Amino acid sequence: MITGCSSGIGRAAAMYFATEGWNVVATMRDPSAASELGDLPSVLIARLDVQDNGSIQAAVEAGIARFGSLDAVVNNAGYGQFGLFEAISDSQAKAQFDVNVFGVMNVLRAVLPHFRRQRSGVVTNVSSGAGLFTLPMISLYCASKFALEGFTEALSYELLSQNIRTKLVIPHGGVTETAFSERQAAAAARGAAFEDYGDFVSEVEQAFAKMTAARTISAEEVAGVIFDATTDGTERLRYLIGDDARGFVRARRTLSDDDYVAFMRSHFAKQERS
Template sequence: MKKTVLITGASSGIGKATSLYFAQQGWNVIATMRSPENETELINDSHMLVTRLEVTDPDSIQIAIQQGIDKFGQIDALVNNAGYGQQGLFEAISPEKIRAQFEVNVFGMMNVTRAILPHFRSRKAGTVLTVSSGAGRVTTPLISIYCASKFAVEGFTESLAYELESQGIKVKLVEPGYIATSFYQRTVSDFAHDPSLTDYSTFNKEMEAFFESFAGGNNFTANEVAQVIFTAITDDSHQLRYVAGPDVEPLLTIRNSKPDQEYVEFMRKLFRPNSFQ
């Protein structure tokens, strides 16, 4: 029997690439998104169910899961991919935008996970994989709210893995670095600005130059992340975390190998080297 995966946020970027990659590997795919009526590519595959799922709308989650079970018989894996990144100085981000970031990245992910678990428990099998971020373990300036949401994802998922082990359910985290997708285009367009915060002018210019050079490096594509996701779900291991990006790997190595304060000082010098001369 062919296996089936449900993927959230499948309209673009990592979600769409992962949907296509699983289908190419012979899986049935429930590709979910907020506006399936706009999808033109995924609907052409007979082993693909394209349907609506909004992670902040519990009814839409239940309907999508049931549609997938009705069509394919069962669901073997969930890929929590839906999310976005709020950028900007903390002082420039409104409380409303902070709550929205957590509603999607944290509570939305929890909504989908909670909804699929009864199905997985009934079968004593299944894999819950969440697309986190390198920013869930290594922070940078100007994404404090995004980092906070992904740190929450990391903590929740690690704890959940211990719980669901008792039910025969595996839990995985994939941590991408910078990926050139529409996710980052939205991030740039939603960047929080407050012209009254002139005290940060010099710092903002320094960070703009830093991130421009960072984004031009040797980074993963969405398809490469999709391959990491597929490996994580199919490798039959109990490995929790999978790093997806050469830009993240050296920073995680430093974080894991140095005492905490030494790591913090290293990162401070990385972002503002002229301040330590």
């Protein structure tokens, strides 16, 4: 079962698993967006909104009824809230966590009893480089992905006792076939009350535009890593996929904390104020 299959990585993952001979429960909030997925006999299209427990339970039950069991769940559904923290409302902040963190938990609460009964299963959570390092203007998104990373790592200890493997797939550097950055910009939180940030916001948006233009990995490549992580039979937790040309992942993993923070701030030196 894969969440968020209406576009991007989710759609590519559903196609990849189906091509590899798997039966797939491809879920999305609006099943009318299924497109070519709906034409594949090994794919069941199911409505699932990670904020709606009823739809989650119905999708799980439909998948088991159609295919007999569930062997893996890929938690892919998510989005990014872009903007100044001060300009992000309480409801926007809660929505970011409701989808990216609590939505994953909601899906797992519905799936894990089935995995425990059959004494097997794989949980693959799609994270982000923003769960390893941070950037300005996406503080809520980073917070949600850091939470997902911590939750998944801790959960992996519990689930291994039940013969359930847990995986984190971490795309970083941007994915070409997703509209992720564009959706972030459209949902950006800003306003006249925060004019003090004007120059900073302009410069950061230019930096993000360059990052978007430099995206080099495809949704299909990420789907391949999701498939490999889910099917490799190992207890490995993290799988990174992307271009670390800017060195953010390397810096996070190799530098001291002080040196890492200094390195990241150097990318926004113009915004620093005495």
